Amino acid sequence: MSQNLLGTSVDDVVRTVLDADPGELFVVNPAGGTVEELVDVANAYEGELPTIRLLGDERTLKDVTDDFIVASNAANLVEDGSLELRLLGDDTRSSMLVTEDRTVALLEVGGLVGGLTTDDAEFAETAYDAVTDDWAAAEEFMLRTPAIDRVSQTLGENISADVEEDFGDVLASMETARGDGDGLDEVTVSLLVAAKNRVLLYDISKWGEDVGIASKATFSRTKTKLEDLGLIDTEKVPIDVGRPRLRLKLADDRLEDAPPAELANVAQSVLP
Structure with missing residues (x-):
């Protein structure tokens, strides 16, 4: 199973995944900084966005959205149907980006964040099925900040x-x-x-x-x-x-x- 490094920053990794034109993108257990950069990249992205389904830790999401700048920009994406937010019931999940045919683990080393992806079809399918089940069972996170x-x-x-x-x-x-x-x-x-x-x-x-x-x-x-x-x-x-x-x-x-x-x-x- 070969692996490739997609980038050394969250915005590099997210743009690379978006450029592959997935139908939907799961963002699983992201750190607060990852959420902020994801919102920035998605708002600035010039192509067509997939449905981004963010499954995060409740405390992390509350802390990030206490910032009006982040929350109001995230609300833009929610209002146009590009972003959905739900609560991760078990925060032991690794931090990763998941599409139907790609799984990207987000790894932080020495202040850099890399996206380690695999081309193994069976692994990608297993990860996608698991996170889809997590999403179906998850509770919605209500974003009350206006866009x-x-x-x-x-x-x-x-x-x-x-x-x-x-x-x-x-x-x-x-x-x-x-x-x-x-x-x-x-x-x-x-x-x-x-x-x-x-x-x-x-x-x-x-x-x-x-x-x-x-x-x-x-x-x-x-x-x-x-x-x-x-x-x-x-x-x-x-x-x-x-x-x-x-x-x-x-x-x-x-x-x-x-x-x-x-x-x-x-x-x-x-x-x-």
Whole structure:
């Protein structure tokens, strides 16, 4: 049984497998970094994607999808029918990619990830049958984050094209969007971009709740936190009926002068 090394990175391996034009691709027990790279490659892939069936450890999937950037891009694939997520009942399965005629073991050595594949038809058939059975018995993993394409589209339609562009630029400058000290979260980014463009708190929080980012209450709490830190401020805007609305604005000169691509870095340096 001969073996071949497909590549020395996850994206190399995944692209090679996708270029073989499989009807479906099982991704079994991937590490968190593998999930992230798979989502990146699949979103950028210019050919026709197979149905990607990811069977992963629950803790790994929850940790990876706590990052809005990864989760919202994965949601793009879920919404267009290219990606399905289920929970691996037994995480003793090796990390591998499986198609009907190919099995690729993902091996990590010295910081490099290689894809070791075999051309043995009997082995490939056995692996495919086993993972198909695992998939049929597995529970669905619910991804509750909205797709980034839908987030961007509705932001442009309901708020403004400038806010949509700034939101995308800020996210593109960030490695992660978790809000756990390693990066800002999606609500904070939304509010900072809204303040940069002097958007009403009501409008950005209603949009955020409608699209599925967070509740109005979460937007309100985060707004108060950013006010207390001196990052944003508000001014009252009278309306015909009811209480005045609050217009968001930046309160820190460093944010005011920062281009969108640098806004996250400046804000992160101010946050505790």
